[in-house]
Amino acid sequence: MTEPALQVERLEVDFPTKDGVVHAVRGVDLSLAPGEVLGIVGESGSGKSVTALATMGLLPKGAQVRGSILFDGTDLLTLKEKQLTRVRGTGIAMIFQDPMTALNPVYTIGWQITEAILAHQDISKEAAMARAIELLATVGIPNPAERVDNYPHEFSGGMRQRAVIAIAMANDPEVILADEPTTALDVTVQAQVLNSLKAAMAETGAALLLITHDLGVIAGLADRVLVMYAGRPVEIGTAEDVFYRPSMPYTLGLLGSLPRLDGDGSDRLRQIPGSPPSMLGDRTGCPFAPRCPLATDLCRETEPELVVVPSVSSALGEHRAACHFAEAVGRGDHGVVFSDGVVDNVIV
Amino acid sequence: MADPTPLEDFVIQTPESVATAEAGMHTLASPGAGLGLSGADTYGLSGEARPQWRIVLGRFSHQRLGMIGLCVFLLLGISSIIVGHFWHYSFTTITNNLNDPPSWTNPFGTNSIGNDMFAQVMAGVEKDIEIALTVAAMATLIGVTVGAIAGFYRGWVDSLLMRFVDLVLVLPVLAVLIVLANKLSKESDNWLGLAIIIGLLSWTYVARLVRADFLSLRERDFVEASRALGATNRRIIVKHMLPNAVGPIIVNATLTVALSIIFESTLSFLGLGVQPPNVSLGLLIDQGQDSATTEWWLFVFPVAFLIILILSIFLIGDGLREAFDPKKSRVRA
Numbered sequence: 231m232t233e234p235a236l237q238v239e240r241l242e243v244d245f246p247t248k249d250g251v252v253h254a255v256r257g258v259d260l261s262l263a264p265g266e267v268l269g270i271v272g273e274s275g276s277g278k279s280v281t282a283l284a285t286m287g288l289l290p291k292g293a294q295v296r297g298s299i300l301f302d303g304t305d306l307l308t309l310k311e312k313q314l315t316r317v318r319g320t321g322i323a324m325i326f327q328d329p330m331t332a333l334n335p336v337y338t339i340g341w342q343i344t345e346a347i348l349a350h351q352d353i354s355k356e357a358a359m360a361r362a363i364e365l366l367a368t369v370g371i372p373n374p375a376e377r378v379d380n381y382p383h384e385f386s387g388g389m390r391q392r393a394v395i396a397i398a399m400a401n402d403p404e405v406i407l408a409d410e411p412t413t414a415l416d417v418t419v420q421a422q423v424l425n426s427l428k429a430a431m432a433e434t435g436a437a438l439l440l441i442t443h444d445l446g447v448i449a450g451l452a453d454r455v456l457v458m459y460a461g462r463p464v465e466i467g468t469a470e471d472v473f474y475r476p477s478m479p480y481t482l483g484l485l486g487s488l489p490r491l492d493g494d495g496s497d498r499l500r501q502i503p504g505s506p507p508s509m510l511g512d513r514t515g516c517p518f519a520p521r522c523p524l525a526t527d528l529c530r531e532t533e534p535e536l537v538v539v540p541s542v543s544s545a546l547g548e549h550r551a552a553c554h555f556a557e558a559v560g561r562g563d564h565g566v567v568f569s570d571g572v573v574d575n576v577i578v
Numbered sequence: 579m580a581d582p583t584p585l586e587d588f589v590i591q592t593p594e595s596v597a598t599a600e601a602g603m604h605t606l607a608s609p610g611a612g613l614g615l616s617g618a619d620t621y622g623l624s625g626e627a628r629p630q631w632r633i634v635l636g637r638f639s640h641q642r643l644g645m646i647g648l649c650v651f652l653l654l655g656i657s658s659i660i661v662g663h664f665w666h667y668s669f670t671t672i673t674n675n676l677n678d679p680p681s682w683t684n685p686f687g688t689n690s691i692g693n694d695m696f697a698q699v700m701a702g703v704e705k706d707i708e709i710a711l712t713v714a715a716m717a718t719l720i721g722v723t724v725g726a727i728a729g730f731y732r733g734w735v736d737s738l739l740m741r742f743v744d745l746v747l748v749l750p751v752l753a754v755l756i757v758l759a760n761k762l763s764k765e766s767d768n769w770l771g772l773a774i775i776i777g778l779l780s781w782t783y784v785a786r787l788v789r790a791d792f793l794s795l796r797e798r799d800f801v802e803a804s805r806a807l808g809a810t811n812r813r814i815i816v817k818h819m820l821p822n823a824v825g826p827i828i829v830n831a832t833l834t835v836a837l838s839i840i841f842e843s844t845l846s847f848l849g850l851g852v853q854p855p856n857v858s859l860g861l862l863i864d865q866g867q868d869s870a871t872t873e874w875w876l877f878v879f880p881v882a883f884l885i886i887l888i889l890s891i892f893l894i895g896d897g898l899r900e901a902f903d904p905k906k907s908r909v910r911a
Contacts, residue, residue, distance in 0.1 A: 286806050312810075319808030326806075331799035336630050336821045345817065346807045397807065 234261040234300075235437040236285070236322070236405045241297035243280050243289065243461075252509045254280045256461040257297075259536075262405060265431070267438045269452030269469070271445060271484065273506050277461035278441045282407045285439075286324055287314045301405070320350050323398035323436075327410040329390035333382040339366070339393045340378035346400040365396040368433055369426035388419030392426045399430045406430065407439045412447055420444075424451060445488060449473060457481050460507050460517035463536060467549030470542045477539045477551035477560035479522045516554070528554055630821070637901035644897015650890035654883070658704035667694035669701035670855055677873050687875035689865070699879050702859040703887060705852060706839050709773045710891075713838035716777030718831045721784025722820070728785070729792025730815050740789070747782045754779060755841070756850055769852050772845070776838050784830050791823040825902030832895035836888045843884060859884040 243255040255277040262268050270278045283289050285299055287306060299306040301321060306314065318324075326332040334342060343362035344355060351358075359378065366374035369392040382390055391411060398406055408427065412420040424447065431438055440452060448455055448469065455472040457465040457480065465478040476482045483502040504521035507513065516533050519525040534552045539560050541549035553559060638644055667673070667684075673692040680687045686695035728739040758775050795801060796819070804818050839859075845851035846860030854861070859880045866876035 288802060288806060315808050315810055317808070318806055324803070324806035326799050326803050328799060332803045334800040334804070334818055334822070336824075345804075345809075349807060349809050349813065394803070397803075401808075 233264075235264045235266075236260075236262040236439070237298075237300040238281070238285065239298045239300070241281060241284060241299065242295070243277070243284055244294040245290075246292055246294070247510075250511050253512075254293075254461055254509055255284065258458075258461075258463055260456055260463070260466070262437045262439060264404065264437055265435055266454065267431070267440055267452045269440045269442065269448035269455045270458060271443060271448055271455065272458035273443065275506055275509065276458040278443075278458055279409050280461075281458075282324065282409050282439065282441055285407060286318060286322060287311070288324075316350075319346060319403065320401040321403055322405045322407060323401065323403040325391075325394055325398045325406065325408040325411045328414045329387055329394050330414065332394050333390055335382055338379050338381055339385065343378075343393070343397050343400055346397045350401045361400070362396070365400060366393065368399070368429050369393070369396045370422065370429065371396075386419075387415050388422050391415060391419075391423045395423070395426050395430050399434050399436070402434050403436050405439065406434075406436045407441070409441045410443070411440070412442065412444060420447065427451070445484060457484070461509060462517070462552065463550075464518070464553070465551040466536070467541060467551075471549040474542050475540070475549070475560050477549070477556040478518075478553045479524050479555075479559060480518050481551075482559065483521075516552075524555055524559070526554075630824075634825075634898075634901045638897050641897035641900055643893045644900070647890040647893025647897060650886060651894060654703055654887055654890070655707055658700040658707070661697060661700040662704060665694075665697050665700070667697045669693065669697040669857055671697070679873075680875055686879045687873070689873075689876055690869075695875060695879060698857050698862060699859070699883050702857045702862050702880060703883055705769060705856060705858045706842060706860075706884075706887065709769055709776070709842050709852075709858070710835040710838045712770070712773035713777040713780060713841075714831045714834040716774065717781040717834050717838075718784055718827060719781075720777070721781035721830075722788050722827060724781070725785035725788025725790075726792055726815055726820065726823075729789035730796055730811070730819070732793070732796075736789070739785075743782045743785050746779065749779070751779050751841075752844070755845055756848070760850055769856060769858075772842065772851055773838075776841050780834055780838060780841075784827065784834070787826050787830055788823055791826060792819060795819045795822055825898075829895055829899045829902060832891060832898055836891040836895065839884070839888055839891070859887070 238258055238260045241255055241258040242253070245252040245254055258277070258281055260268065270281070272278050280289070284293075284295050285306065287309070289295065295307055297307070301317065306317065309317070333339070337345070340359055340362045343365060344358035347353070347358040347361055348355070353361075363374045363378050366378060371377050371389060371392055377385075377389075382393070385393060391414075395411070406427075411427065412423050415423060427438065427440075428451070430436070438451075440448065442448060452469050455465075455467065455469050456463050457472065457478065459480050465472060465476065465481045467475075472481060473485065476485060480502070487501055502521055507517050507520065514533070515530040516522070516525070519529040522529065532554075534554045534556075536550045536552045537556065539549050539551045539556045551560070638648075662669075671694060673684075673688060673694065675684065675688045676692050677690055678684055678688045684694050684696065686699055688694055689698070724739050724743065728736040755775060801814060801818060804814055809818065842851055842858060843860030843863065846858045847864045849864065852858040852861050862880035863877065863884065866873075866880060870877035
């Protein structure tokens, strides 16, 4: 196996607040092979974005980060701000959620791309501008030579996100972190942006850590999927494993809450009842237990470990899930459906 | 492993059907991109670069009052220089005509020692503008630096700098100016020293303004995005954040120009500002006040020019404020 491009081990992030310590991330292990796409899914507050920000060293000052983030042989968590600055952009680049605000309104798109290039490379402005036009062409902006002189407000939302992708790939990073890159865009535009992401990866050969709560995006792009709940990975495996043999009730719930295109349209959307647990203070048992139809006393007392479970195509990587009944869930012994009672009664 | 308690709402659902739904979304999500790509151009605007300053200047040129202010200010500034070089009297020339009322040779009359008042007033305007621009440049430089650092770094840096701002702010400005200017007034060519003192006392407002702007700017995503791209703090402050705060800074610098002219006039009026043989409008007003009822031209012309000068600068400031405000003016120049 090749050296992973990025390896996160036992990452924990705490935020001290006046109400107590918030455990935003509670032990994330992941490794990202060069050129691979790893999707991270989960609800709001499950620690997806915090994991990404911790990797970039962009968490607010009060955050307490433990564990290790290995990139290029060094632990990023031990680096000083100045050394991190050198990694950011050239080693790891980040794409933010909202392209409306991630671009500086007073500069042209071209200026912003060249600025990213000139921050790390010692080349002439003209060469940087030529590269900017090339990058815009790669991400699929029509007329890049003219568009390079436009301001962000002259771009549509999807074009802006593509420009953001162009900026992220400007310094040929080895890892691109995309934090919900399509969430702020409508569905047709999402497709363009995903294509741009693919083009960016093809050109730079970068690995992609794709954070989203859109399972459609994950299904379209990801090689492997990490499902997070309450600051912990609850299932990780190849996209096939997670979509075809989900072994954790929460994953099932996520998949079940999607609209079905193959039904007759009479089905109501299924939801997972309840809401994610508070991340404040300590807790025992499985964090998903209060919302899980399978929960037993065992679940409420001990938090399940992430264990190896059978995979659809065992050749590819490992499939792990954190559930006491992972094997049974994976076999489909209990087709788990969440209901909040009321909705179920309506279904004919 | 115990079998989990069977619940009534367990329904058999195969993972395959879920995945089919997924696959459906997927096909919709990737090859359709070509369609959107070509479409984007139709609603895209034609690309012609319009730098921010050109947009602002374009908007400013539509502000009637602002343009009037600018014209008057430029007229005063340029003519004061021309008069200084080409008028047949210099402001130091002493003629034999004492206390002459306005005439063709002396349009603003002459004073009690025979100076031509037109040359004197224009020299006063020139000196006032010199002082005011020096003050505004200094105040803006100090204020922007302090405000940007305080707003960007927050924490103890912010507290320290802002308490210092408070300290400067609570100093009774006039009293300090009087004490310091008193020392300076001993020297005859003291206008630069005077400008520096006024500058050192008038940067606090800019500092607070820039700090407030930076506090909100630093939370914006593009600042975080540029940090994620490996920009250093200095680069972020200078190249990414400052250009976003340039509107209020320029508007405030304009007002500082006007206010420092008022300050200088006050000091000169009290005899603590510009010293003879140099002249400023405040000094002329001071010298002319005794004869305001008899030799009216000694008093009226300096006062009128002071008012016109300050008014024109305020009009420029107002026009710039409108031009920089994206919400107020929808004029696309």
